[in-house]
Amino acid sequence: MEFNIIHFTVLNTDKNHILAKLIFFVDEMNTNINRSWNTALSEEFSKPYFNSLKQFVDEQYAQETCFPKEKDIFQAFTACNLEDVKVVIIGQDPYHGENQAHGLCYSVNKGVTIPPSLKNIFKELTNDLSIAEPKNGYLKPWADQGVLMLNAVLTVKEKQAGSHAKKGWETFTDAVISIVNNKPEPVTFLLWGHYAKKKEKLITSKHHFVLKTGHPSPLSANRGLWFGNKHFSSTNKILINQGLKPINWSLIADS
Numbered sequence: 001m002e003f004n005i006i007h008f009t010v011l012n013t014d015k016n017h018i019l020a021k022l023i024f025f026v027d028e029m030n031t032n033i034n035r036s037w038n039t040a041l042s043e044e045f046s047k048p049y050f051n052s053l054k055q056f057v058d059e060q061y062a063q064e065t066c067f068p069k070e071k072d073i074f075q076a077f078t079a080c081n082l083e084d085v086k087v088v089i090i091g092q093d094p095y096h097g098e099n100q101a102h103g104l105c106y107s108v109n110k111g112v113t114i115p116p117s118l119k120n121i122f123k124e125l126t127n128d129l130s131i132a133e134p135k136n137g138y139l140k141p142w143a144d145q146g147v148l149m150l151n152a153v154l155t156v157k158e159k160q161a162g163s164h165a166k167k168g169w170e171t172f173t174d175a176v177i178s179i180v181n182n183k184p185e186p187v188t189f190l191l192w193g194h195y196a197k198k199k200e201k202l203i204t205s206k207h208h209f210v211l212k213t214g215h216p217s218p219l220s221a222n223r224g225l226w227f228g229n230k231h232f233s234s235t236n237k238i239l240i241n242q243g244l245k246p247i248n249w250s251l252i253a254d255s
Helices: 035-045 048-063 075-079 116-129 169-181 194-202 231-241
Strands: 003-012 017-026 029-031 087-091 147-151 188-192 209-213
Touching (some): 048 169, 087 169, 188 194, 194 209
16 A cells, blocks of 8 residues: 655635645545644655655555554544644554554544553543543544644554654654644643653743653553543643633543
8 A cells, every 4th residue: 555645735816825735645545634734744744754754654554564544644633633732642652453543642443442551541530530431442532622642653563562663753743742832822731651751842832731640551550650640630620721621531422
Protein backbone atom coordinates (compact mmCIF):
# COMPACT_ATOMS: atom_id res chain seq x y z
CA MET A 1 0.00 0.00 0.00
CA GLU A 2 1.34 3.40 -0.88
CA PHE A 3 1.31 6.38 1.43
CA ASN A 4 1.35 9.46 -0.76
CA ILE A 5 1.24 13.17 -0.08
CA ILE A 6 0.01 15.49 -2.79
CA HIS A 7 0.65 19.23 -2.44
CA PHE A 8 -1.47 21.75 -4.27
CA THR A 9 -2.54 25.34 -3.79
CA VAL A 10 -5.86 27.12 -3.80
CA LEU A 11 -6.11 30.79 -4.66
CA ASN A 12 -7.98 32.77 -2.05
CA THR A 13 -9.16 35.72 -4.13
CA ASP A 14 -10.78 37.53 -1.20
CA LYS A 15 -7.50 37.85 0.68
CA ASN A 16 -5.34 37.71 -2.44
CA HIS A 17 -2.95 35.09 -1.16
CA ILE A 18 -2.24 31.42 -1.72
CA LEU A 19 -3.56 29.02 0.90
CA ALA A 20 -1.45 25.87 1.21
CA LYS A 21 -3.50 22.73 1.47
CA LEU A 22 -2.45 19.11 1.81
CA ILE A 23 -4.49 15.97 1.32
CA PHE A 24 -3.25 12.53 2.25
CA PHE A 25 -4.21 9.68 -0.04
CA VAL A 26 -3.89 6.18 1.32
CA ASP A 27 -4.68 3.05 -0.72
CA GLU A 28 -7.04 4.98 -2.99
CA MET A 29 -8.79 6.42 0.07
CA ASN A 30 -8.14 9.93 1.34
CA THR A 31 -8.23 11.53 4.75
CA ASN A 32 -8.66 15.28 4.80
CA ILE A 33 -6.88 16.79 7.75
CA ASN A 34 -8.80 19.74 9.10
CA ARG A 35 -7.99 22.98 7.29
CA SER A 36 -6.56 24.61 10.41
CA TRP A 37 -4.12 21.71 10.88
CA ASN A 38 -3.25 21.84 7.17
CA THR A 39 -2.29 25.46 7.42
CA ALA A 40 -0.41 25.08 10.71
CA LEU A 41 1.52 21.99 9.59
CA SER A 42 2.20 22.88 5.96
CA GLU A 43 5.79 23.86 6.72
CA GLU A 44 6.46 20.53 8.46
CA PHE A 45 5.07 18.56 5.53
CA SER A 46 7.50 20.29 3.20
CA LYS A 47 10.66 19.60 5.23
CA PRO A 48 13.23 16.98 4.11
CA TYR A 49 12.82 14.90 7.29
CA PHE A 50 9.13 14.43 6.56
CA ASN A 51 9.85 13.24 3.03
CA SER A 52 12.26 10.67 4.50
CA LEU A 53 9.63 9.68 7.04
CA LYS A 54 7.06 9.29 4.27
CA GLN A 55 9.39 6.98 2.35
CA PHE A 56 10.01 4.90 5.48
CA VAL A 57 6.27 4.57 6.15
CA ASP A 58 5.64 3.67 2.48
CA GLU A 59 8.16 0.86 2.66
CA GLN A 60 7.01 -0.45 6.02
CA TYR A 61 3.33 -0.62 5.07
CA ALA A 62 4.23 -2.28 1.75
CA GLN A 63 6.50 -4.92 3.30
CA GLU A 64 5.22 -5.45 6.85
CA THR A 65 2.01 -5.53 8.85
CA CYS A 66 1.81 -2.14 10.53
CA PHE A 67 -0.69 -0.28 12.67
CA PRO A 68 -2.89 1.66 12.67
CA LYS A 69 -4.54 1.24 9.29
CA GLU A 70 -3.23 3.81 6.84
CA LYS A 71 -6.50 5.73 6.85
CA ASP A 72 -6.19 6.18 10.62
CA ILE A 73 -2.57 7.36 10.87
CA PHE A 74 -3.68 10.98 11.23
CA GLN A 75 -6.90 10.27 13.10
CA ALA A 76 -5.83 12.49 16.01
CA PHE A 77 -6.05 15.48 13.66
CA THR A 78 -9.28 14.50 11.93
CA ALA A 79 -11.03 13.79 15.24
CA CYS A 80 -9.98 17.04 16.93
CA ASN A 81 -9.61 20.30 15.03
CA LEU A 82 -6.80 22.63 16.04
CA GLU A 83 -9.19 25.44 16.92
CA ASP A 84 -11.10 23.08 19.23
CA VAL A 85 -8.13 21.74 21.23
CA LYS A 86 -8.47 22.46 24.94
CA VAL A 87 -6.88 19.31 26.41
CA VAL A 88 -3.89 17.29 25.19
CA ILE A 89 -3.05 13.72 26.20
CA ILE A 90 0.34 12.48 25.00
CA GLY A 91 1.14 8.80 24.45
CA GLN A 92 4.26 7.09 23.12
CA ASP A 93 3.42 4.91 20.12
CA PRO A 94 0.38 2.93 18.88
CA TYR A 95 -0.72 -0.44 20.20
CA HIS A 96 0.97 -3.12 18.11
CA GLY A 97 -1.70 -5.84 18.24
CA GLU A 98 -4.22 -6.71 15.56
CA ASN A 99 -7.12 -4.23 15.27
CA GLN A 100 -6.17 -2.33 18.44
CA ALA A 101 -4.79 1.04 17.31
CA HIS A 102 -6.89 3.50 15.36
CA GLY A 103 -4.87 6.69 15.62
CA LEU A 104 -5.76 8.04 19.08
CA CYS A 105 -3.39 7.47 21.98
CA TYR A 106 -4.54 4.90 24.57
CA SER A 107 -7.71 4.22 22.55
CA VAL A 108 -8.66 0.90 20.95
CA ASN A 109 -11.35 -0.04 18.50
CA LYS A 110 -14.68 -1.27 19.81
CA GLY A 111 -14.81 -5.00 20.38
CA VAL A 112 -11.12 -5.17 21.29
CA THR A 113 -10.03 -6.28 24.76
CA ILE A 114 -9.22 -3.21 26.85
CA PRO A 115 -5.42 -3.05 27.39
CA PRO A 116 -4.04 -2.93 30.96
CA SER A 117 -3.01 0.75 30.85
CA LEU A 118 -6.45 1.78 29.63
CA LYS A 119 -8.07 -0.35 32.32
CA ASN A 120 -6.13 1.66 34.89
CA ILE A 121 -7.19 4.90 33.21
CA PHE A 122 -10.80 3.82 33.59
CA LYS A 123 -10.26 2.81 37.23
CA GLU A 124 -8.87 6.25 38.01
CA LEU A 125 -11.76 7.83 36.14
CA THR A 126 -14.19 5.88 38.31
CA ASN A 127 -12.34 6.75 41.52
CA ASP A 128 -12.09 10.41 40.55
CA LEU A 129 -15.53 11.14 39.15
CA SER A 130 -17.60 8.10 40.20
CA ILE A 131 -18.12 7.27 36.53
CA ALA A 132 -18.88 3.64 35.75
CA GLU A 133 -16.11 1.89 33.84
CA PRO A 134 -16.86 1.70 30.10
CA LYS A 135 -17.32 -1.62 28.35
CA ASN A 136 -15.09 -0.64 25.45
CA GLY A 137 -11.87 1.33 25.05
CA TYR A 138 -12.95 3.56 22.17
CA LEU A 139 -12.02 7.10 23.27
CA LYS A 140 -13.07 9.10 20.21
CA PRO A 141 -15.91 10.78 22.18
CA TRP A 142 -13.16 12.53 24.17
CA ALA A 143 -11.49 13.74 20.97
CA ASP A 144 -14.82 15.01 19.69
CA GLN A 145 -14.93 17.35 22.70
CA GLY A 146 -11.52 18.92 22.15
CA VAL A 147 -9.10 16.37 23.60
CA LEU A 148 -6.13 15.96 21.27
CA MET A 149 -5.03 12.36 21.82
CA LEU A 150 -1.53 12.41 20.36
CA ASN A 151 1.01 9.62 20.19
CA ALA A 152 4.59 10.83 19.79
CA VAL A 153 5.06 8.14 17.11
CA LEU A 154 2.10 7.57 14.79
CA THR A 155 2.87 4.13 13.35
CA VAL A 156 4.29 0.81 14.54
CA LYS A 157 5.18 -2.64 13.19
CA GLU A 158 3.03 -5.54 14.37
CA LYS A 159 4.17 -6.97 17.72
CA GLN A 160 7.20 -4.66 17.86
CA ALA A 161 6.65 -1.74 20.21
CA GLY A 162 8.81 1.25 19.36
CA SER A 163 9.74 -0.14 15.95
CA HIS A 164 8.97 3.14 14.16
CA ALA A 165 10.60 5.37 16.78
CA LYS A 166 13.39 7.76 15.81
CA LYS A 167 12.36 7.78 12.15
CA GLY A 168 10.98 11.32 12.15
CA TRP A 169 7.61 11.05 13.84
CA GLU A 170 8.93 12.58 17.07
CA THR A 171 10.08 15.67 15.16
CA PHE A 172 6.66 15.97 13.58
CA THR A 173 4.65 15.52 16.78
CA ASP A 174 6.96 17.84 18.71
CA ALA A 175 6.02 20.43 16.10
CA VAL A 176 2.37 19.65 16.76
CA ILE A 177 2.83 20.26 20.49
CA SER A 178 4.61 23.54 19.74
CA ILE A 179 1.72 24.61 17.51
CA VAL A 180 -0.76 23.92 20.31
CA ASN A 181 1.57 25.76 22.70
CA ASN A 182 1.19 28.83 20.46
CA LYS A 183 -2.58 28.86 20.78
CA PRO A 184 -3.75 32.04 22.55
CA GLU A 185 -6.42 30.08 24.42
CA PRO A 186 -5.43 28.10 27.54
CA VAL A 187 -4.85 24.39 26.98
CA THR A 188 -4.46 21.70 29.65
CA PHE A 189 -1.69 19.17 28.97
CA LEU A 190 -1.90 15.78 30.68
CA LEU A 191 1.57 14.25 30.89
CA TRP A 192 1.42 10.64 32.03
CA GLY A 193 4.73 8.92 32.62
CA HIS A 194 8.39 9.78 32.04
CA TYR A 195 8.16 9.86 28.25
CA ALA A 196 5.27 12.31 28.18
CA LYS A 197 6.82 14.47 30.90
CA LYS A 198 9.83 15.09 28.66
CA LYS A 199 7.50 17.03 26.36
CA GLU A 200 6.96 19.69 29.04
CA LYS A 201 9.93 21.63 27.65
CA LEU A 202 7.82 22.36 24.56
CA ILE A 203 5.06 23.96 26.63
CA THR A 204 6.44 27.43 27.17
CA SER A 205 3.37 29.65 27.13
CA LYS A 206 2.47 30.66 30.68
CA HIS A 207 -1.30 30.62 30.14
CA HIS A 208 -1.38 26.84 29.65
CA PHE A 209 -1.80 24.25 32.39
CA VAL A 210 0.34 21.14 32.86
CA LEU A 211 -0.75 18.16 34.98
CA LYS A 212 1.84 15.43 35.52
CA THR A 213 1.66 11.97 37.02
CA GLY A 214 2.98 8.44 36.56
CA HIS A 215 2.13 6.23 33.61
CA PRO A 216 -1.11 4.22 33.86
CA SER A 217 0.71 0.96 33.05
CA PRO A 218 0.38 -1.78 35.72
CA LEU A 219 4.07 -1.46 36.61
CA SER A 220 3.74 2.24 37.38
CA ALA A 221 0.25 2.04 38.86
CA ASN A 222 1.20 -0.77 41.22
CA ARG A 223 4.04 1.39 42.54
CA GLY A 224 1.56 4.06 43.52
CA LEU A 225 2.48 6.44 40.68
CA TRP A 226 -0.88 6.58 38.90
CA PHE A 227 -3.94 6.13 41.08
CA GLY A 228 -5.23 9.16 42.92
CA ASN A 229 -3.93 11.76 40.45
CA LYS A 230 -7.48 13.14 39.90
CA HIS A 231 -6.50 14.51 36.51
CA PHE A 232 -10.01 14.19 35.11
CA SER A 233 -11.73 16.30 37.77
CA SER A 234 -8.76 18.71 37.87
CA THR A 235 -8.96 19.22 34.13
CA ASN A 236 -12.66 19.99 34.32
CA LYS A 237 -12.11 22.47 37.15
CA ILE A 238 -9.51 24.25 35.01
CA LEU A 239 -11.85 24.35 32.02
CA ILE A 240 -14.76 25.68 34.08
CA ASN A 241 -12.55 28.36 35.66
CA GLN A 242 -11.55 29.44 32.16
CA GLY A 243 -15.19 29.70 31.10
CA LEU A 244 -14.93 26.58 28.94
CA LYS A 245 -17.22 23.58 28.76
CA PRO A 246 -15.89 20.66 30.83
CA ILE A 247 -15.18 17.30 29.23
CA ASN A 248 -17.80 14.61 29.60
CA TRP A 249 -15.40 11.78 30.39
CA SER A 250 -18.16 9.18 30.61
CA LEU A 251 -18.18 6.67 27.76
CA ILE A 252 -21.14 4.62 28.96
CA ALA A 253 -23.55 5.99 26.36
CA ASP A 254 -21.07 4.97 23.68
CA SER A 255 -20.46 1.45 25.08
